[in-house]
Amino acid sequence: MPTNQQPVYPSSRPPIRCLLFDLGYTLWDRRRDRHAGTRAEAEANCRTGAFLRQQYLSEQTGSGDDEQAGAVFRARFDDAEHEFLRRHSGLEPDGPQLVRETLRHWGIKDADHDIAETIFHALRIHIAAPSFLFEDTIPTLATLQARGYHLGVVTNRLWGGSDFLADLRQIGLLRYFDTRAIAISADVGVRKPHPDLYLQTCRALGLAPTETAMVGDSLRTDILGAQCLDMFTVWKPRPKQWEHIRAHEALSHSVAVSQPPTPMHPVPPRAVSDTAAGHDQADGDTDYVPASKQGRDGYLERYLRGEIRPDLVIEHVADLLAVFVDAQAPLHY
Secondary structure, three states: OOOOOOOOOEOOOOOOOEEEEOOEOOOEOHHHHHHHHHHHHHHHHHHHHHHHHHHHHHHHHOOOOHHHHHHHHHHHHHHHHHHHHHHOOOEOOOHHHHHHHHHHHOOOOOOOHHHHHHHHHHHOOOOOOHHHEOOOHHHHHHHHHHOOOEEEEEEOOOOOHHHHHHHHHHOOOHHHOOHHHEEEHHHHOEOOOOHHHHHHHHHHHOOOHHHEEEEEOOHHHHHHHHHOOOOEEEEOOOHHHHHHHHHHHHHOOOHHHHOOOOOOOEOOOOOOOHHHHHHHHHOOOHHHOOHHHOOOOOHHHHHHOOOOOOOEEOOOHHHHHHOOOOOOOOOEO
16 A cells, blocks of 8 residues: 555545445456366366267367367357457347357357257356455455445356356355345346446445445446446556556656556546547457557556546555445545
């Protein structure tokens, strides 16, 4: 945390009653335990490959094992998913339909829905590894819950439903979330930054978006998406993004004019232009922004230029505790 903390002042916003969290890179990172992540993917590939080789692909996959067959299929399936997201911003792909498209790549055109759904569920990689969690995730959620906040999840995931909730339970997270405030794109049918994903949680809790905060690592889906509803936004940059932010700070000659906010510092009132918002909507999912948009017009570059303004920027999940101190009181930040 920086030593040059600015004084905190009460916010004019209504009290924040609910915090909504993204998951990957916000509360956990599968790269923290690469062995567990690799093992989980290998198990899913084996399940997928075994079914495929039994049903269809023994000739196409040759002498390779089940895991190899599953990995080959997953790569093509991922390509189909990415292409859909590039073409259909804000919509959730149909998993079994992506499976059928992938099978057609191998000349298999007669796969029925039940078989496609079986393959789709076999592809699912379980996230149930507590070692993925950041060290401060559970203590922070427990403290926020004790302070009276509703806690929820808004996440883009191709696999949702009861299996996903079971994974959250197994890694010790589900107990902290109000299940009414868990919105998964696979279940809702749209993806962040589509407003319906955020609004589902607000409606379920009977709260206005202005009484809700969104915490996430994506400037496009978590920050710009939530700002369209006037939610309080908290950005948690990934480590590589922090490297760029700090390099930018080092080159700044005027802290007041050109330095981006350091962790826990409030950001000046935001002004996201219609052009900027529309540009984001057209780019598809954050992970699949065209390479041409990753340079000067990438989201991080636009943040550094002051075009994207989260209400708060944090480095660690626990940094939330200095701002969200009481669900019944105005924020101090």
